[in-house]
Amino acid sequence: MSNGTTAVRAFAAHEAGGRIEPFDYELPPIAGDDVDIDVEYCGLCHSDYSMWSNEWGVAAYPFVGGHEVVGRVRALGPEAKGLEVGQRVGLGWFSRSDLMTRESLGGDHNLSPGNEGTIIGRHGGFASVVRCQSVWALPLPDALSVEEAGPLFCGGITVFNPLVQFDVKPTDRVGVLGIGGLGHLALQFLNKWGCEVTAFTSSPDKAEEAKAFGAHKTLDSRDPESWKAAYGTFDMLLSTVAVDLDWGRLVRTLGPRGRLHLVGVSPSAVPLHVTQLMSNQLSYSSSPLGAPAVTARMLDFCARHGIAPKIEVFPMSKINEAMAHLHDGKARYRIVLEADFN
């Protein structure tokens, strides 16, 4: 540190989809309600891949990804509340909210206008240090594994949040589309929530493991013929896929008042006609990650029920290999990068 600045060692791509190389930069002196976190582990989400390759057109270069961080508080700004230096925390997709908006005042910081993302317009957690606002650095319960917990702060809360927002009941029948980083956590949450859970997977080798995660049944997500047995049965379909599926046909698997809920970023518009939704009073929705309070509830739920991501650990210096592993659909089920800067 010099002049109060903090030297950060990171990994960055300098162009869309370019090789990720060591990259050093300086954070300005810490101020306000900021927190600096010494990164220990950071999960690799499909959204890091989409940002790195600039699929969504919002990436800036040099690009430092990483928004499933676990580490220790390194420094606190003078207005940072509720945390201590050395404490273990986690950080997800959001890194700053205006605390005085109607949404934040109501507890919905995740819906607050002008939210800043951890990897949009700033550098993320594939680094030795990452900075965020204190409200978004959540204390990690002692019962959770430091190595495994990172993916809960994005993948986990993204699929836990809809259970809270849409009042999913233990008697509900829920289908999860795509058993990857998000999907394998959704199966665990829904099973412990009490639901009847069906995993839709395109990978035959995942079927048995999907059951171990909590699925009661499995279906082939690429074979619409196999869905016929499920027509009219689901209260919710939770999609975590980043591809286009036959949505019109999937909607036929919903029962009355059923909901098609997409958290995965499918590339094309979803072609649904109002008449498909009308007669059974169906809903179509989406949601971002959850608010800090819902995230804290999720962490407690994980601690109580022994829920954890199934991870593969790569050294952060092997990030290019890790990206390729994710892209090739080989991750089982979430890659976590261990910071190896020393």
Ligand SMILES: NC(=O)c1ccc[n+]([C@@H]2O[C@H](COP(=O)([O-])OP(=O)(O)OC[C@H]3O[C@@H](n4cnc5c(N)ncnc54)[C@H](OP(=O)(O)O)[C@@H]3O)[C@@H](O)[C@H]2O)c1
């Ligand atoms: N809403 C939010 O705030 C939010 C937060 C985090 C992530 N996301 C988005 O959620 C999506 C999933 O992220 P993730 O990290 O879980 O990705 P992931 O680990 O790559 O999992 C996606 C899964 O989709 C399935 N899939 C892949 N290709 C397929 C195909 N051609 N046909 C059918 N299924 C296919 C695979 O599961 P099977 O092998 O079981 O088929 C794969 O494991 C991404 O779009 C990501 O950007 C959104």
